[in-house]
Amino acid sequence: MVRVGIVGIGFMGMIHYLAYQKVRGVKVTAICEKIPERLAGDWRGIKGNFGPAGRKMDLSGIARYSELQELVADPNVDVVDVCLPPSLHPEATIAGLEAGKHVFCEKPIALTMAAADAMVKTAKKKGKLLLIGHVLPFFASYRFAYDTVVSGKFGKILGGHFTRVISDPLWLRDFYDPNVCGGPAIDLHIHDAHFIRLLFGMPKSVQSVGRMRGEVAEFFQSHFLYDDPQVTVSATSGVIRQQGRPFTNGYEIHLEKATLVFDSWMNMPVTVLTEDGKVKRPKIPVRDPVDDFAAEMAEVARCVKMGTTSAFLDGELARDALRLAHKQTESIIKRRPVKV
Ligand SMILES: NC(=O)c1ccc[n+]([C@@H]2O[C@H](COP(=O)([O-])OP(=O)(O)OC[C@H]3O[C@@H](n4cnc5c(N)ncnc54)[C@H](O)[C@@H]3O)[C@@H](O)[C@H]2O)c1
Numbered sequence: 001m002v003r004v005g006i007v008g009i010g011f012m013g014m015i016h017y018l019a020y021q022k023v024r025g026v027k028v029t030a031i032c033e034k035i036p037e038r039l040a041g042d043w044r045g046i047k048g049n050f051g052p053a054g055r056k057m058d059l060s061g062i063a064r065y066s067e068l069q070e071l072v073a074d075p076n077v078d079v080v081d082v083c084l085p086p087s088l089h090p091e092a093t094i095a096g097l098e099a100g101k102h103v104f105c106e107k108p109i110a111l112t113m114a115a116a117d118a119m120v121k122t123a124k125k126k127g128k129l130l131l132i133g134h135v136l137p138f139f140a141s142y143r144f145a146y147d148t149v150v151s152g153k154f155g156k157i158l159g160g161h162f163t164r165v166i167s168d169p170l171w172l173r174d175f176y177d178p179n180v181c182g183g184p185a186i187d188l189h190i191h192d193a194h195f196i197r198l199l200f201g202m203p204k205s206v207q208s209v210g211r212m213r214g215e216v217a218e219f220f221q222s223h224f225l226y227d228d229p230q231v232t233v234s235a236t237s238g239v240i241r242q243q244g245r246p247f248t249n250g251y252e253i254h255l256e257k258a259t260l261v262f263d264s265w266m267n268m269p270v271t272v273l274t275e276d277g278k279v280k281r282p283k284i285p286v287r288d289p290v291d292d293f294a295a296e297m298a299e300v301a302r303c304v305k306m307g308t309t310s311a312f313l314d315g316e317l318a319r320d321a322l323r324l325a326h327k328q329t330e331s332i333i334k335r336r337p338v339k340v
Pocket residue numbers: 007008009010011012013032033034035038066067068083084085086088106107108133135187
């Protein structure tokens with residue numbers, strides 16, 4: 001049995017808790033939260049942009065702490081699952097690792113490269129796993145793309161465009177604060193930066209053009225530049241200033257013998273255009289988002305049981321994604337390409 005202690009019972013802490021209930025061989029044994037009602041099981045005030053509404057929970061049998069140090073010291077916890085705001089990821093992660101626990105931390109790994117480096121270094125020093133919750137490869141539409149690309153059945157990957165655009169998330173108080181959430185590049189686009197890193201490796205440089213909001217990028221177009229001039233990779237990311245656009249994402253991935261398309265905003269399901277002119281709609285399961293997270297938690301449990309890192313959730317991959325997001329912001333500010 002893999003025993004998990006969740007730190008931070010907000011939107012993601014709740015989703016993680018619900019997802020763990022769907023994974024065999026995993027048990028939430030402890031939670032840590034500052035808000036007393038949430039610690040007592042009243043999750044009705046918790047809100048997010050998907051998943052069920054918060055409700056009253058029966059948390060009997062689960063150890064409950066208001067201090068992080070108490071949870072990381074709990075001998076009934078094997079994995080510390082960090083669902084705190086990004087600014088608090090490094091402190092909680094390092095405390096968990098130093099206490100001899102594996103750590104599964106929500107994305108982004110951290111706000112600064114120095115903090116991400118310290119997290120990776122501590123995991124190595126302690127010989128523990130550092131996994132970061134980049135959930136995109138566990139969403140069926142993105143997993144289909146990943147599996148299709150790595151299968152090689154349509155030849156080499158030539159490039160792709162990745163989109164992630166939302167209406168201003170007014171309910172997220174600190175979203176644009178570079179010292180709390182990091183803004184649209186660090187907290188939102190990073191999903192695509194991570195997926196691009198997975199599919200194409202690290203680019204040599206990035207070139208982004210965009211609107212800033214204070215110190216953070218608000219809306220931006222990016223090109224990821226590789227040695228091979230044939231490889232064309234780009235992304236559109238960020239926030240529009242109007243309401244009414246739900247969370248939308250999508251991709252168009254070019255392979256030698258097929259193009260994969262998905263666009264949640266245009267209601268375009270995953271579609272495969274093949275070189276013989278056929279348009280195919282593979283059967284992609286439409287499932288409860290909590291099930292996508294359950295698939296991610298199952299991967300965490302597998303890694304802990306096997307003592308190996310994950311091809312998707314590895315901490316160093318997440319650090320690369322953070323580096324890309326920072327370099328993109330630097331490119332917007334400097335108005336020129338920036339070496340990665
Ligand atoms: N993977 C995804 O799709 C996805 C979606 C949303 C958020 N996230 C990420 O999840 C993380 C959490 O975001 P959220 O939306 O759940 O935030 P949130 O603000 O809803 O929840 C954070 C919780 O942590 C608690 N908290 C704060 N400091 C604490 C401390 N020192 N000790 C204990 N509890 C403390 C708060 O009271 C709150 O309940 C962020 O990194 C965010 O980027 C990921």
